[in-house]
Amino acid sequence: MPSPSPSPAAPALPISEHEDEIIAAVEANSVVVIIGETGSGKSTQLSQILHRRGYTRRGAIAVTQPRRVAAVSVSRRVAQELDVPIGDEVGYAIRFEDRTSERTCIKYLTDGVLLRESLSNPELKQYSVIILDEAHERSLNTDILLGLMKRLIKDRASDLKVLITSATLDGLKVSRFFSGCPVLNIPGTLFPVEKFYSTERPTNYIESSLRTAIDIHVKESPGDILIFVTGKDDIDKMVSKLEERIQNLEEGSCMDALVLPLHGSLPPELQASNCYCCIFDLLLALFPVRVFAPAPPNCRRFIVATNVAETSLTVDGVVFVIDCGYVKQRQYNPTSGMYSLDVVQISRVQADQRAGRAGRTRPGKCYRLYPISIYEKEFLEATIPEIQRSSLAGSVLYLKSLNLPDINILKFDFLDPPSRESLEDALRQLYLIDAIDGSGQITDVGRIMADCEKLPLEPSLSRTLIEANELGCLSQALTVAAVLSAEITMRSTKSNDMEGKRKRQELPDGSGWGDHIQLLQIFECWEQTGYDPKWCVDHDLQVRSMKFSKDVRKQLSQIIQKIAKGPTDVNSRYGWKSDPDYRKLRRALCIGYGNQLAERMLHHNGYHTVGYRSQLVQVHPSSVLESDEYGKYPMYVVYHELISTTRPYMRNICAVERAWVEPILKKLEKLDINRLSGGSSSVKDSEPLDVEDKQVISPEKALDTKQSEVESKIQAARERYLARKGKK
DNA sequence: GAGCACTGC
Numbered sequence: 102m103p104s105p106s107p108s109p110a111a112p113a114l115p116i117s118e119h120e121d122e123i124i125a126a127v128e129a130n131s132v133v134v135i136i137g138e139t140g141s142g143k144s145t146q147l148s149q150i151l152h153r154r155g156y157t158r159r160g161a162i163a164v165t166q167p168r169r170v171a172a173v174s175v176s177r178r179v180a181q182e183l184d185v186p187i188g189d190e191v192g193y194a195i196r197f198e199d200r201t202s203e204r205t206c207i208k209y210l211t212d213g214v215l216l217r218e219s220l221s222n223p224e225l226k227q228y229s230v231i232i233l234d235e236a237h238e239r240s241l242n243t244d245i246l247l248g249l250m251k252r253l254i255k256d257r258a259s260d261l262k263v264l265i266t267s268a269t270l271d272g273l274k275v276s277r278f279f280s281g282c283p284v285l286n287i288p289g290t291l292f293p294v295e296k297f298y299s300t301e302r303p304t305n306y307i308e309s310s311l312r313t314a315i316d317i318h319v320k321e322s323p324g325d326i327l328i329f330v331t332g333k334d335d336i337d338k339m340v341s342k343l344e345e346r347i348q349n350l351e352e353g354s355c356m357d358a359l360v361l362p363l364h365g366s367l368p369p370e371l372q373a374s375n376c377y378c379c380i381f382d383l384l385l386a387l388f389p390v391r392v393f394a395p396a397p398p399n400c401r402r403f404i405v406a407t408n409v410a411e412t413s414l415t416v417d418g419v420v421f422v423i424d425c426g427y428v429k430q431r432q433y434n435p436t437s438g439m440y441s442l443d444v445v446q447i448s449r450v451q452a453d454q455r456a457g458r459a460g461r462t463r464p465g466k467c468y469r470l471y472p473i474s475i476y477e478k479e480f481l482e483a484t485i486p487e488i489q490r491s492s493l494a495g496s497v498l499y500l501k502s503l504n505l506p507d508i509n510i511l512k513f514d515f516l517d518p519p520s521r522e523s524l525e526d527a528l529r530q531l532y533l534i535d536a537i538d539g540s541g542q543i544t545d546v547g548r549i550m551a552d553c554e555k556l557p558l559e560p561s562l563s564r565t566l567i568e569a570n571e572l573g574c575l576s577q578a579l580t581v582a583a584v585l586s587a588e589i590t591m592r593s594t595k596s597n598d599m600e601g602k603r604k605r606q607e608l609p610d611g612s613g614w615g616d617h618i619q620l621l622q623i624f625e626c627w628e629q630t631g632y633d634p635k636w637c638v639d640h641d642l643q644v645r646s647m648k649f650s651k652d653v654r655k656q657l658s659q660i661i662q663k664i665a666k667g668p669t670d671v672n673s674r675y676g677w678k679s680d681p682d683y684r685k686l687r688r689a690l691c692i693g694y695g696n697q698l699a700e701r702m703l704h705h706n707g708y709h710t711v712g713y714r715s716q717l718v719q720v721h722p723s724s725v726l727e728s729d730e731y732g733k734y735p736m737y738v739v740y741h742e743l744i745s746t747t748r749p750y751m752r753n754i755c756a757v758e759r760a761w762v763e764p765i766l767k768k769l770e771k772l773d774i775n776r777l778s779g780g781s782s783s784v785k786d787s788e789p790l791d792v793e794d795k796q797v798i799s800p801e802k803a804l805d806t807k808q809s810e811v812e813s814k815i816q817a818a819r820e821r822y823l824a825r826k827g828k829k
Numbered sequence: 830g831a832g833c834a835c836t837g838c
């Protein structure tokens with residue numbers, strides 16, 4: 102038996118003093134909002150309180166978490182406090198892992214898992230209480246759950262309790278959303294953090310952070326410094342400059358220093374010491390994920406981090422925080438169908454969250470590299486919720502597949518509704534991949550897809566799998582879907598890394614058909630080695646993401662075998678022997694990605710996207726798509742995503758054929774957004790979709806490319822083509 | 830010929 106826990110002393114938690122108040126509110130209301138700051142104990146105690154008071158007699162308590170590690174570590178903690186083995190009365194369910202049993206009455210799960218559960222059981226009858234924890238993070242899934250809960254409490258008014266708990270969520274707003282439900286405030290255990298503001302925005306925030314950090318190091322008492330920057334490049338720059346400046350300090354003038362980078366793509370073994378994958382301090386003693394040796398005594402750590410350190414990872418020992426006031430954020434533009442990754446100002450909630458990182462162990466200090474006027478007047482109150490920054494095709498299909506009565510997607514009750522453009526964009530996408538018909542009704546294919554939505558995939562890929570099953574290339578399509586989900590990446594991407602470049606050149610090249618085919622070939626090669634991690638390293642591939650894609654593939658195979666009516670072949674390998682040009686697979690991809698189709702320009706290698714508001718885009722330079730003997734790319738391609746960086750690019754591309762594209766073009770002509778959204782009653786909203794809409798900007802202008810440049814590019818592509826042929 | 834914040838099913 103493991104030694105007993107270092108006596109967590111639950112009574113010391115602020116929430117215990119409010120037990121009667123909480124129970125009274127829950128007794129009298131279907132929905133209660135609980136605002137509890139860090140360290141209030143809400144995540145571990147609320148479920149236990151309700152359990153003690155008999156709420157588990159008629160069903161289990163579900164507690165959602167936005168992150169897997171949180172679901173696991175919090176449930177372990179609760180099991181320990183109740184002195185039961187995990188998986189019995191207390192359990193957790195996350196993707197790939199279900200540690201629950203029939204006896205489980207307190208169940209921690211990720212919000213995504215609860216959404217999946219409600220597909221097979223829309224009323225969620227197994228639960229008497231549903232607690233949405235950390236709702237202030239406003240993940241896409243939490244927001245959908247909030248809308249579903251609002252519907253559910255009407256149907257189950259007598260036997261369901263919903264608790265919405267968070268650190269800083271605007272309680273009044275949520276209360277209004279749930280027709281004036283009560284809001285309880287539970288204090289936290291954070292220490293005060295003193296805030297200092299700059300008089301103006303620095304022109305160079307790296308330099309400014311650097312100076313502040315050195316200043317703290319020289320003048321302040323011991324305590325680690327956490328520096329928030331926006332990305333990996335800035336982290337690397339900061340780390341090397343910090344080391345250099347610390348070296349230059351007079352010897353013996355201050356304590357030793359250790360500079361550590363911290364961002365999401367670091368391999369776990371390199372992450373900063375004493376980083377804990379837990380959400381609050383009680384857990385720290387129990388589940389440390391210690392990666393470095395702890396800092397030696399009389400040594401100050403400088404942790405240069407992205408916003409992983411804001412919520413996902415807690416660094417112990419931080420007393421000083423330096424906050425540049427920016428964050429890198431991915432956003433989706435529903436009108437162009439394009440993603441971009443932009444550096445934007447953080448919100449006040451985020452700024453306070455960052456500051457709070459300094460006050461976990463003792464009173465701290467936060468240096469904000471912006472004036473207080475910017476904090477007060479320019480920063481948004483809260484971060485724009487994910488639902489307003491993402492493509493909603495998957496979520497809309499999910500809601501349609503719930504078969505809820507009287508559901509009108511455009512009028513679904515969201516806490517913060519996504520824009521009309523965004524919902525219409527989702528409907529258009531679903532129409533183009535045959536999930537809904539011209540009047541917005543779910544189709545036969547859509548019904549199968551609704552089933553397939555049990556597959557954790559975006560709609561394009563579920564549609565591809567259905568088609569692949571028909572065409573007899575399911576096994577290959579499963580691999581492609583799995584590998585794309587894992588976003589396998591090269592380990593080093595620096596262009597000056599000759600070693601990495603050489604390794605990558607030894608990888609299969611998609612036989613010229615594009616990136617989906619290459620990914621398939623890479624996975625099949627790895628499979629042939631018996632999933633040898635060394636093979637990944639030898640070919641500059643991240644072992645972690647390769648293993649993840651293997652897990653995903655296994656999961657997808659299991660699910661599809663359960664839901665498919667006819668026979669499925671998930672394991673046939675090396676389909677290229679019978680289909681050397683991957684025609685079946687590419688055809689399935691063409692149908693699945695009918696909403697992400699592009700047509701090449703006649704005279705150069707630029708493409709325009711096919712569909713609503715056509716965009717001018719280019720093949721991403723990392724693509725292995727091959728041009729023909731004249732240096733031209735294929736006339737039609739489908740792409741996995743559009744990403745706007747220095748230019749608008751298509752990423753992950755597959756060559757398709759004209760004959761396969763025709764039906765999609767025909768569908769486009771018939772598309773009428775008013776019918777799709779079921780809004781035929783309103784004349785005012787009608788804005789007929791014309792094919793003319795597509796011609797927005799002239800190709801040459803948009804691509805900003807002179808004719809001569811185009812010619813030289815084609816010439817270069819042609820030379821590469823000939824060189825490749827020569828090599829073969 | 831470019832570059833990738835963070836989650837999750």
